[in-house]
Amino acid sequence: MMWTDLPGDRPFVLLATRAEDLPADEEYALFLRYTGLPPERLHRIRLERDPMPALDLDDVAGIMVGGSPFNASDPLEKKSSVQQRVEAEMAALLDEVVARDVPFLGACYGVGTLGTHLDATIDGTFAEPISVVEVTLTDDGRSDPLAAGLPDRFSAFVGHKEAITALPQAAVLLASSPTCPVQMFRVGRNVYATQFHPELDIDGIVTRIHAYAGYGYFAAEELQSTLAAVRRAPVTAPSRMLRTFVERYAR
Template sequence: MDPRPLLYLCVRPQRGAADAEYASFRVAMGLDETRLGAWDLVADPLPADAVERYAGFVVGGSPFNVTTPAKDAPQQRLEADLADLADAAASGRTRAMFTCYGIGVVTRRFGGTVAQDYPEGTGATTVTLTDAGRDDPVFGALPERFEAFTAHKESTARLPEGAVLLATNADCPVQAYRLGERLYTTQFHPEVTPQDFTDRMTFYRDGGYFAPSEFDAVAARVLAAPVTEPARILRAFAAFEA
């Protein structure tokens, strides 16, 4: 077993949302603070020796969008760091799971298309594993169909060459894919419970994901959603050392 810890990479400018997201990942992965570190990539560049210092990486979500036409310097630097990490994982030098906003960074880095063709609102959606997903050492921990939380304005419209589609649905055909053996991506949020997701909504009430006046109704639907399974892939990823 690799003695090095894993590292959560924060790409959210909102400090409260970032702290809560780290806690969600840590609980979902069954790790304490010594086994899952945290790094604020919004504030600080990724250390040059990060791949050597950590056994693997999980990348959280963000209100940033890859398709934003004019990005400020911090977002440009952050996306460059994430793209370099994706290169390292795709080449097998480390392992990484990029979630939500991160799937767009990976898609663009490897020549796929990120577009606003398949947005999903704030709430639960049914996701189905592909044959490759059922056979995958990480995604195979999931049932064939499961509920997961989404809230995104952009998504992968065309997979990068060589990507293996792992999960899909009608509203957003690319829900998860793998590049190589050690780079994973998800469009949905694998780390959150219904309460976690409801709490996170408070930070993005005016973020354009739902009408602010509908907050209570959306929150009620989220809290009632039967989302229990996605954390399985994070626990499998934490144990995965291929």
Template sequence: MASILYVCVRPEQGAADAEHQSFRRALGVPALDRWDLLERPLDASTAEQYDGIVVGGSPFNVTVEERGEVQRRVENSLEQVAQDAVDGRLAGMFTCYSIGVVTRMLGGTVGTAVPESTRATSIRITTAGADDPLFGPSAPQMSVLTAHKEGSIEPPPGAVLLATNDDCPVQAYRVGDRLYATQFHPEVTPQDFVDRMTYYRTTGYFAPHEYDLTAARVLAASVTGTDLLRRFAEVVSTR
């Protein structure tokens, strides 16, 4: 079985704990080591002890003009680990906020023109994605959960676009065969997402007075995004 490390970048302890368990369940592993980047940097020698890493979401945004010391430290560590994945030293799945960090690192552009509200949405698997071991089995489309304020309209240089939709053109890409990045959340079930919403009622992902309506819509959705992480664990274990 592959050894995988969950890298946490959420300041909210309850949301971080729940995300950790969501990743563990979606990966299909009995235990999942955790590293909290807000508490300490992740050095390459530690990361490379694992076959792969998965990076969760965060209320941080890479497009803000003033990034605090903690956010800068977090992003420096994420860039180092992402480079390890680009160089083939480990496999990485970077989700939500961390796709922005990776995109910027690779020379791409992240902006605020293509946000998506808290909801389930359908994404289309590209031709390249149909041949990918993670995304191919879900072609031609899959249902996923989104909530983000920033994104990209095209993948960064050197990346292969794997999934897209009309609202946010870059939903997922791959660099080489070891680094994956998704704008959506592949780890959560609808109930997970609603539980997480309680921590972010007033942070701009949805209108606070529409919490009940938004939660009901999420709970009514059927999503297939968690299949990606199970496949990620399987692929990592064979390489």
């Protein structure tokens, strides 16, 4: 349901990097659905297609980052020219976002981008197959405004080849899981990243499983078991974070 009484008039920005139109468009639709924003208040920028335009952070309410097939920890020779451009643009943006504590929420790829900015250790140690995991809030997470309304433990969709192994002191750990110690963290008061996907529902993750079947997330013979893995538990709680983010920062 879209808000009809949303405060302010400044748009939020969704930075996207999916080259495939079906999962890219579905990702945008999911962010619209779970934030409750109308399209005119959530501006999508497809960075895999076009260079990042100049963003005046005084003119936006907040920035969100969707997932990506890019891996920050890949060696330079494995990164395409597009990925290298996107990483440079994200680094320049995060210089300003972190310095000014601009509202920011990065989902999955947000860990790679924000973690890299913080010089965190990012590698494949805590990679997770596409599945549903149980995420637990830390004490700091339970008191964090963005986690308001979330249970102490909740199911979430994951699927990533890299993760943060060691979180820098500048960051506050907000959530963890048995297979990935850093599932959510905060920098300053307003800059967030999650390893899990708060925007996904079951239809959305099934679309991505099919779209990225040849990207190394699972072997060809594991397609059916991967589809079964994302249905092993209902996932309803994480999307509340998106509505909370908009409610907190709309202006």
